[in-house]
Amino acid sequence: MHTAVGTTVLINLLGGVALLLWGLTMVKTSIISAYGGKLRRHLGRSMSNRFKAFGVGIAVTCMLQSSTATALLASSFAAQGLSAAPALALLLGADIGTTLVAQALSMDLSLLKPVLIFAGVCLYFNARSERQKHLGQIILGLGLMLLALQLIVTASSPMRDSSTIQFLLSSLADEPVLAILIGALISFLAHSSLATVLLVVALGASGSLPLHVGFVLILGANLGGALPAILSTMRADPAIRRPPLGNLIFRTVGVLIMLPLLNIVTAWLPELGESPARQLVNFHMFFNLGLAVLFLPLVNPAAKLVTRLLPEREEDANSVKPRYLDRSALDNPAIALSNAMREVLRMGDLLDNMVNKSIEALQQRDNSTLKKITQSDDLVDEYHEKIKHYLTELSRRDLGKKNRRRCNQYMSFTTNLEHLGDIVESSLADLISRTLSQNIQFATADMRAIEELHAATQNNMKLAFTVLMNGRVGNARELLEQKTAIREMENNAINAHQRRLREQVNSPATDSALFLDILRDIKRINSHLASVAYPILDRAGELRASRLRRQTTQTPQEELISSQVDKKIPTATPDTKPSQ
Incomplete structure (x- = not known):
C-alpha cells in the first residue's frame, strides 16, 4: 500500500x-x-x-x-x-x-x-x-x-x-x-x-x-x-x-x-x-x-x-475530608449531584458537631473543648471550596432544568453552611470562651433558655437537610414555621431575662450582654439553615413578594393634618441648639 x-x-x-x-x-x-x-x-x-x-x-x-x-x-x-x-x-x-x-x-x-x-x-x-x-x-x-x-x-x-x-x-x-x-x-x-x-x-x-x-x-x-x-x-x-x-x-x-x-x-x-x-x-x-x-x-x-x-479502612485523621467528589462522574449529572449531596451531608455533620461542642463547653465549663472548633471550621471551609468547585464544573455541562436547579440549590445551601461555620467559630465559640474565662455563671432560667434554643436548632438542622434532599413543600413550610417559633423563643427568653434584671439591683451588665449575644448567634445559625426552604416555597407560590405592608394613599385632609403636625415639631439647625 x-x-x-x-x-x-x-x-x-x-x-x-x-x-x-x-x-x-x-x-x-x-x-x-x-x-x-x-x-x-x-x-x-x-x-x-x-x-x-x-x-x-x-x-x-x-x-x-x-x-x-x-x-x-x-x-x-x-x-x-x-x-x-x-x-x-x-x-x-x-x-x-x-x-x-x-x-x-x-x-x-x-x-x-x-x-x-x-x-x-x-x-x-x-x-x-x-x-x-x-x-x-x-x-x-x-x-x-x-x-x-x-x-x-x-x-x-x-x-x-x-x-x-x-x-x-x-x-x-x-x-x-x-x-x-x-x-x-x-x-x-x-x-x-x-x-x-x-x-x-x-x-x-x-x-x-x-x-x-x-x-x-x-x-x-x-x-x-x-x-x-x-x-x-x-x-x-x-x-x-x-x-x-x-x-x-x-x-x-x-x-x-x-x-x-x-x-x-x-x-x-x-x-x-x-x-x-x-x-x-x-x-x-x-x-x-x-x-x-x-x-x-x-x-x-x-x-x-x-x-x-479491599477491607474497610481504619479511620485516620483525613477520613473526614471530602472524598466523594468523583470528577469522572461529572458527565453523569445524576451521579455527580448525588456525590455532591453526600459531601453536603458530611459537611452538615461537621457543623452539627461544632454547635454541640460549643454548648457542651458552656454546660461542662470546659474551655478545652472549644479548641477543636477552629480546626473543624477549617475543614468546613475546605468542604465549601471543593463542593463549590465541583458544582461549578458540573454547571458547565448540559444538565437539564431540574438538575440545574438542584445544582444551584446545593451551591447556595453550601455557602450558607460555610457562613454558619463562621458564626460558630468566630462568634459563638468566642462568646462562650469569654463566659468561661471570666467565670460568669448564667442564671438557671437563662441557661435553660440557651439549651432549649439549641435543641430546637438541632431539630431544624435535621429538617433542613431533609428539605434539601426531598424538596417537599410541606417540609419547607414546616422549616419556616420553626424559624418563626425560634424567633418567638428568643423574644420570650429576652423578655424573661429583662424582667429578672429589673428585679435584681446589682446584676452585672457583662453577664447580660454575653447571654443576649449567645441567643442571637443561635438564632442566626437557624436562619442560615432555614434558607433552604425559600426557593422551594417560592416555586410553589407560597411566598409574598415583600414583607413590607403596602403604603396607603393619604387623603387631602390627612396630608393637611400631617403638615400642621410637622410644623409644630421644633428642629435643630446649625445655628441653634435644641432645648435641654
Missing part, C-alpha cells in the same frame, strides 16, 4: 473511530440527562436480589451502551452500604447488555441510518422541552454510530491489499497474549469495550483482519473494558472499588479459561453465520454469556473475596 494511500486510510479510519466514540458518548450522556433519576431508582430497587440485578444490568446497559457507566452506578449504590454481591450480578448483566447492543449494531441497518440522523436532528431543533432535546440527541447518536461503522468498513478495505499490514496482523495469531494486551489497550484508551468490539467487527467485515486474530482482540477488549471503572474509583472508599474489581476478576478468569479453548469454541461458530462479522459478534456474545453462567451462582463468594482484598 503506497505511503500516501496508507496515510489516507489511517486518517479515515481514525475519523470513523472518533465518530463512533462521539455517537456512543452522545447516547450515554443524553440518556443519563433525560432519564438518570429513573435509572437510579430502578437500579436501587434491583440491588436487593442478584437475579433482578442481573436483569436490570442488561436493560440499563442496553440503554446507556456503556458497561463502564453501569459499573460506576453500581459502585455508587455499594457506597451506600449495599452488599457487593448484587452489584457484581448487575455488572455481569451489564456485560450481556453490551453484547446485545453489538448484535443490533452489526446488522445491516443501512436504510435506518439516514432516517435516524434526520429524525434526531429534526427532533433536536424542534424540541419543546429538555427531555425532547435529549431524545433527539439519543436518536442522532445512534445514527452517527451506524454511519461511523460504515466509514470504518469503507476506510479499512484497502488494508486487505497491503502485504505489510496483513503480515503484522497475521503474526498476532502466533502471539495471543500480545494480541489480548493490544485489544485491552485499545479498549482502555477508548473507555469502551463496545466501541472496540464494533471496530474489530468492522475490520473483520472488510476482510482486512484475520478472523482468528479478531477473536483474540475481542478477548482483550472485554478485559480492557473493566479497567476504566477501576481507575475511576481508585481513590474512593473500598466499598466503591469492590464491584469494578470483582468485574475485572470475572473477565480475567474468563479470558484465561477461553484462551486455550479458543480453537475448539470458534470451530462451530460458522454454523450460526458464516460471515466474519457475524462470527466475531457471536463470539463476543457467547463469551459474556459464559461468564454469566459461570459466575452468577458465585457472586456471594466473589463478594467475600473482594471484601477481603
Whole structure:
C-alpha cells in the first residue's frame, strides 16, 4: 500500500473511530440527562436480589451502551452500604447488555441510518422541552454510530491489499497474549469495550483482519473494558472499588479459561453465520454469556473475596475530608449531584458537631473543648471550596432544568453552611470562651433558655437537610414555621431575662450582654439553615413578594393634618441648639 494511500486510510479510519466514540458518548450522556433519576431508582430497587440485578444490568446497559457507566452506578449504590454481591450480578448483566447492543449494531441497518440522523436532528431543533432535546440527541447518536461503522468498513478495505499490514496482523495469531494486551489497550484508551468490539467487527467485515486474530482482540477488549471503572474509583472508599474489581476478576478468569479453548469454541461458530462479522459478534456474545453462567451462582463468594482484598479502612485523621467528589462522574449529572449531596451531608455533620461542642463547653465549663472548633471550621471551609468547585464544573455541562436547579440549590445551601461555620467559630465559640474565662455563671432560667434554643436548632438542622434532599413543600413550610417559633423563643427568653434584671439591683451588665449575644448567634445559625426552604416555597407560590405592608394613599385632609403636625415639631439647625 503506497505511503500516501496508507496515510489516507489511517486518517479515515481514525475519523470513523472518533465518530463512533462521539455517537456512543452522545447516547450515554443524553440518556443519563433525560432519564438518570429513573435509572437510579430502578437500579436501587434491583440491588436487593442478584437475579433482578442481573436483569436490570442488561436493560440499563442496553440503554446507556456503556458497561463502564453501569459499573460506576453500581459502585455508587455499594457506597451506600449495599452488599457487593448484587452489584457484581448487575455488572455481569451489564456485560450481556453490551453484547446485545453489538448484535443490533452489526446488522445491516443501512436504510435506518439516514432516517435516524434526520429524525434526531429534526427532533433536536424542534424540541419543546429538555427531555425532547435529549431524545433527539439519543436518536442522532445512534445514527452517527451506524454511519461511523460504515466509514470504518469503507476506510479499512484497502488494508486487505497491503502485504505489510496483513503480515503484522497475521503474526498476532502466533502471539495471543500480545494480541489480548493490544485489544485491552485499545479498549482502555477508548473507555469502551463496545466501541472496540464494533471496530474489530468492522475490520473483520472488510476482510482486512484475520478472523482468528479478531477473536483474540475481542478477548482483550472485554478485559480492557473493566479497567476504566477501576481507575475511576481508585481513590474512593473500598466499598466503591469492590464491584469494578470483582468485574475485572470475572473477565480475567474468563479470558484465561477461553484462551486455550479458543480453537475448539470458534470451530462451530460458522454454523450460526458464516460471515466474519457475524462470527466475531457471536463470539463476543457467547463469551459474556459464559461468564454469566459461570459466575452468577458465585457472586456471594466473589463478594467475600473482594471484601477481603479491599477491607474497610481504619479511620485516620483525613477520613473526614471530602472524598466523594468523583470528577469522572461529572458527565453523569445524576451521579455527580448525588456525590455532591453526600459531601453536603458530611459537611452538615461537621457543623452539627461544632454547635454541640460549643454548648457542651458552656454546660461542662470546659474551655478545652472549644479548641477543636477552629480546626473543624477549617475543614468546613475546605468542604465549601471543593463542593463549590465541583458544582461549578458540573454547571458547565448540559444538565437539564431540574438538575440545574438542584445544582444551584446545593451551591447556595453550601455557602450558607460555610457562613454558619463562621458564626460558630468566630462568634459563638468566642462568646462562650469569654463566659468561661471570666467565670460568669448564667442564671438557671437563662441557661435553660440557651439549651432549649439549641435543641430546637438541632431539630431544624435535621429538617433542613431533609428539605434539601426531598424538596417537599410541606417540609419547607414546616422549616419556616420553626424559624418563626425560634424567633418567638428568643423574644420570650429576652423578655424573661429583662424582667429578672429589673428585679435584681446589682446584676452585672457583662453577664447580660454575653447571654443576649449567645441567643442571637443561635438564632442566626437557624436562619442560615432555614434558607433552604425559600426557593422551594417560592416555586410553589407560597411566598409574598415583600414583607413590607403596602403604603396607603393619604387623603387631602390627612396630608393637611400631617403638615400642621410637622410644623409644630421644633428642629435643630446649625445655628441653634435644641432645648435641654
